Amino acid sequence: MNFFHRFASPREFFRIAGYTVPWLGGATLILIVVGLYLGLFVAPADYQQGESYRIIFIHVPAAWMSLFVYMSMAGAAAVGLIWKIKLAHVIAMSSAPIGASFTLLALITGSLWGKPMWGTWWVWDARLTSELILLFLYLGIMALYAAFEERRSGQQAAGILAVVGVINIPIIHYSVQWWNTLHQGATVTKFSAPSIHLSMLIPLLIMAAAFMLFYAATVLARARWEVLDQERRSTWVNEYLEQL
Amino acid sequence: MSWGEFFHMGGYAVYVWSSYGMALLVLVYNIVAPILRKRRLLRDLVREKSRKSA
Numbered sequence: 418m419n420f421f422h423r424f425a426s427p428r429e430f431f432r433i434a435g436y437t438v439p440w441l442g443g444a445t446l447i448l449i450v451v452g453l454y455l456g457l458f459v460a461p462a463d464y465q466q467g468e469s470y471r472i473i474f475i476h477v478p479a480a481w482m483s484l485f486v487y488m489s490m491a492g493a494a495a496v497g498l499i500w501k502i503k504l505a506h507v508i509a510m511s512s513a514p515i516g517a518s519f520t521l522l523a524l525i526t527g528s529l530w531g532k533p534m535w536g537t538w539w540v541w542d543a544r545l546t547s548e549l550i551l552l553f554l555y556l557g558i559m560a561l562y563a564a565f566e567e568r569r570s571g572q573q574a575a576g577i578l579a580v581v582g583v584i585n586i587p588i589i590h591y592s593v594q595w596w597n598t599l600h601q602g603a604t605v606t607k608f609s610a611p612s613i614h615l616s617m618l619i620p621l622l623i624m625a626a627a628f629m630l631f632y633a634a635t636v637l638a639r640a641r642w643e644v645l646d647q648e649r650r651s652t653w654v655n656e657y658l659e660q661l
Numbered sequence: 662m663s664w665g666e667f668f669h670m671g672g673y674a675v676y677v678w679s680s681y682g683m684a685l686l687v688l689v690y691n692i693v694a695p696i697l698r699k700r701r702l703l704r705d706l707v708r709e710k711s712r713k714s715a
Binding site: 457458462467468469471472475476479514515518519521522525526529530532533631635638639641642643645646649654655658661 | 667670671672673676677679680681683684687688690691692694695698699702703706707709710
């Protein structure tokens with residue numbers, strides 16, 4: 418618990434995150450290079466979809482991250498609301514634009530994949546519509562946070578919206594089972610063996626890990642400056658500004 | 662396989678490379694946003710400080 422209290426102190430967070438970000442960034446870069454090499458050069462073409470399936474290495478990690486970032490954001494917001502931990506609110510609000518960008522990427526790459534495979538850019542089916550609602554949730558949370566003059570009220574209001582919006586997450590995940598859809602069902606996260614070949618599964622998982630580390634790096638980078646802004650009246654920020 | 666064939670992506674070049682291009686844009690946005698935030702914030706804080714000490 419001691420570690421968490423130390424890490425949750427703004428000053429320690431600013432310091433520790435400062436030297437963690439470059440390491441996470443470096444690891445992300447390595448994983449992206451390896452993932453792209455295996456995905457674009459080593460993995461064979463798909464027997465049904467040809468080369469077009471290679472969009473999977475962007476689309477699926479982006480879609481997974483759109484859900485994962487949402488859960489971290491809502492979890493952090495809940496911690497902030499319940500235990501009144503300032504840093505948790507900062508992490509939650511810093512996650513929103515990142516999650517929104519991943520959601521947009523999932524929607525656009527889905528569209529770019531849908532056009533050649535389904536013959537349409539978009540259908541109003543359950544999977545696509547619930548993912549679009551996710552984008553609007555992220556944007557609503559960001560707008561609500563920005564709408565308050567006082568930061569704390571904004572964090573609380575947007576945090577509550579984030580927690581309530583969690584209801585959309587299982588709807589997105591199970592949409593392909595609950596409703597008829599053009600979207601294919603799960604090929605990786607099902608209980609029997611994944612119905613995707615290893616030569617495609619490995620780069621997919623590497624790209625997913627890369628996106629995960631990228632989120633960690635960029636949420637810490639955003640949160641650092643948010644913390645510095647929030648603590649601008651404190652001595653340590655003054656000391657930090659002195660030595661610039 | 663030649664590079665030309667590679668970039669052709671079996672006729673799906675537009676769809677595949679647009680997807681990878683969009684991914685690059687999203688990565689760049691998320692890298693640049695905190696850097697811009699840092700610059701603006703530090704400029705404001707330093708200005709605020711010098712105004713107070715003046």
